[in-house]
Amino acid sequence: MKKFMCLTMTAAIVAMSLAACGSSTESADTETTAAAAEGADTEASEAAEGDAASSDAVFVIGGTGPLTGSTAIYGNAVKNGGQIAVDEINAAGGINGYQVKWIFEDDEADTEKAVNAYNTLKDQGLQMFVGTTTSGSCLAVVPETENDNMFQITPSGTTAEITAADNVYRMCFSDPAQGTKSAEYIGQNGLATKIGVIYDSSDTYSSGIYENFAAEAANQGLEIVGAEAFTADSKTDFRTQLQKLKDAGAELVFLPFYYTEASLVLQQADEMGWAPMFFGCDGMDGILTLEGFDTSLAEGLMLLTPFSADAEDELTQNFVAKYQEDYGEVPNQFAADAYDCLYVIKAAAEEAGITPDMSVSDMCEALKPVMTQIEIDGLTGQGIKFTEDGEPNKAPKAVVIENGAYKSME
């Protein structure tokens, strides 16, 4: 029996190695869209050395994010948001006259899987990278892109260190930006002085914002009366944390995490009959469209967000309509960030005049100097410019939920 097992295994591994052997060209073949002619994809797969220019060539832009597992919603949003942007760009004639191909791989929000996913994209001829969706995996992929000198813009990786490499840019706010801005906002507008915080201590995004918030709170004369944590393994029961903050006399509770958990916090606080002010970050966006959620509980909730799906401007409305038509749901800020990322690439690529036959590294070198020159009117802000450090200069906007809709607090 052992022998049999060994035999099957050996057979399988041989088959696999053979499959792997051919993969560098095969995988690209099978995934080619109708837009790309034959020949273009084999070139793409060796893009690093690609030299032959062809009018049929395409730009290959890819991203990674969790498409499976508990955070799958964010990866799917980035994938879909990116797809809508690419469809629009292609319909309008592409970038510099070349069509764009959008590829996306699952990274399960894991550092190791993210590197694998990035490598898989490279095998498919990746030329510019929109990723990764989550902060932790982004930190792991950045050294890889730096090594390849691949142009990277993350739609939603918030950790400060991500943009330290000079080939990496960011579309969303960083942790310091959000944490500090939140504390400043609360302090300057005199919303409250006794602050309670609940944060996800097992999550990079949440603990990152909390730290920066706590650092700035001291400068703003805010007193943090309690900072209660929860972890990815126990994120449904917040009654104890809420009770502790209630006992500590918190007037405002800061919730730097995603709306799925925040909806529970709001429900459980309501159940307890406690109604402090609640203040969230960009991860809070989406709470109004959460399937089955009683939005009256979110009345009076304040959050800092760059994007709201019910904004009046034409760009947002078109995007939301298109997204709903294609994917049957209301887009969140991840989708909007991804959408903007593609337009940033388009603007920069047109400014730099790059073509698909350039090597990955040349492309990146051409894009870097123009990144500080371009200006974008996107879903997540007007007149967005990038700093030398690769950060967007857009300012977080504070909104408050009134009658089931966002209302600007300015």
Place this chain on the structure above:
Amino acid sequence: MSSFITYLINGISLGSVYAIIALGYTMVYGIAKMLNFAHGDIIMVGGFTTYYIASVMGMPSAVGVLGAVVVCTALGVIIERIAYKPLREASSLSVLITAIGVSYFLQNAALIVFGADTKSFKSVIDIPSLSLMGGTVTVSGETMVTILSCIIILIGLTAFINKTKTGQAMLAVSEDKGAATLMGINVNRTIAVTFAIGSALAAVAGVLLCSSYPTLSSTTGAMPGIKAFVAAVFGGIGSIPGAMIGGIVLGIIENLSKAYISSQLSDAIVFAVLIIVLLVKPTGLMGKKIQEKV
């Protein structure tokens, strides 16, 4: 003081859910001698069934709960028939791995069928919350129903096992499969019934869990499943009152350590207590000591 009581009530509420899940674990373990790792995911299926019947199709919640029980019972029996029955004589390790496979299967199937986004579950319980001690302590309707269901299930289950023929057959199978067969007991049928009951309990637990903590995704059942498993071991795996006590004690420990020690370390503390209990009393609180034969 009122805070302490609040923590305690929250703990008992959470613990009651653990207890109902742990009952399913412990029954299956006691009779089929296997760890049904997929038990937690059956909870999730129960939650989704109720969600679709009650919230999406707009039927009364009672129909939703009934639907969940029916679906989960069927699912439990099917899983047992396809994945576990052929392995009845195989090593316990192979059965465990198969169970893990089933668990992965359910989670990923749910991801495809129900989608990746988290749903907000609408509580099926419509009882106003109770205000105690001059309004400083509130007990929600969900908490009361959860605790009550837990007690009813415990009494019902004990009566079922001691008073009915099927229940006695279960006891016999758990003692000695071979002897039970000789006594004319259909072992396969008995084990199938055990899975059916265990899965029905999982459905109830799913509805209660999602009503108390109204969120629903494909991984909803995973962590409560593991905690309940810990609770079952804590109380002495195979023992029905043990699972009950284990679940409630675990829930209380988890909430009190969150409140008074550290909210980050509450999971670590729960697991540490389990280890200490097992070291002092290696078969759990109510477990039977098995004499080893040479």
Place this chain on the structure above:
Amino acid sequence: MKNKSKAFKQSFTTYALVLAFYLVCEIWLKTGNMSSLMEGLLVPLCYYMILAVSLNIVVGISGELSLGHAGFMCVGAFTGAIFAVTAGAEMPEYLELFIAIILGAAVSAVFGFLIGIPVLRLRGDYLAIVTLAFGEIIKNVINTIYLGVDVEGMHITMKDALSLNLGEGGKTIIKGAQGITGLPRNANFTIGIILVFISLFIVLNLINSRQGRAIMAIRDNRIAAESIGLSVSKYKMMAFVISAALAGVAGVLYAHNLATLQATPKNFGYNMSIMILVFVVLGGIGNIKGSLIAAVILTILPEKLRFLSDYRMLIYAVVLIAMMLFNSAPKAVAFRERLVESISRKNKKEAKEEA
């Protein structure tokens, strides 16, 4: 004597297999035909091989079900990573890696010993659940640790980065859940394979040694083994500690392959422990060569099934169940034996006819 030569032959083919794997990959790599994905998978393959082999000591040789193997990997990874960003930062890269590996193995071994004291008093499913609990505790605790260093020395707290109160020029090393960043990425395939060889050498020698036979005797019949004077706790502990130390080595390799290290449920949680257990079980419990092959296949397979995206994990689950049913169900085993028998009979018949 015959037994010994058989054991030697077994070990020899295992080494040869790894060597062949290394050479094939190296040639493939050097000729430039390897895809980026495969190239990126080479080091992970090495640490998964080490993990599978090391868990096989506990599960296969010692006969205990451990569900907390990822916890030891976690300890090793963090030990190695802390060393890499502090004392090791100034060293030449290979020396740094070498010391990190030794340290990682040593610290994991100490943890293995400490955890082994209570754990090995238990048996069967209870042991499994306690190892699972330990794995979760390690992950949970590491997520709350903040460690910083400045001129006055090390600062440690479990609250947040601000409470470290670092002086001028202080540096935070572990930032709680945000883990450690800026790690050197100096692990490579050759080092990985060397470590696989060392692990194999340790494990195979253990199996074929007097101690190894004692451990297996305890596994097969504890009471009988005790009655002939074998110290059960000593030998069980030995297997457990060696297994933990090797898992620590794999952890160091893991930490030196990625630039960042965080303890998440994905990489050091019980899911990972189960993943490693699946390698061991599918490769055949107690079968070292099988573990190696299973680790390689099950690491590459999910990556190769990417084009199925949504259905990838579902198919993976189905394959797992089907493999277990096929390999372990008594009926399937009997069916397979009949099949093999009928084929061999047919072959014999044909051979006879030809003659």
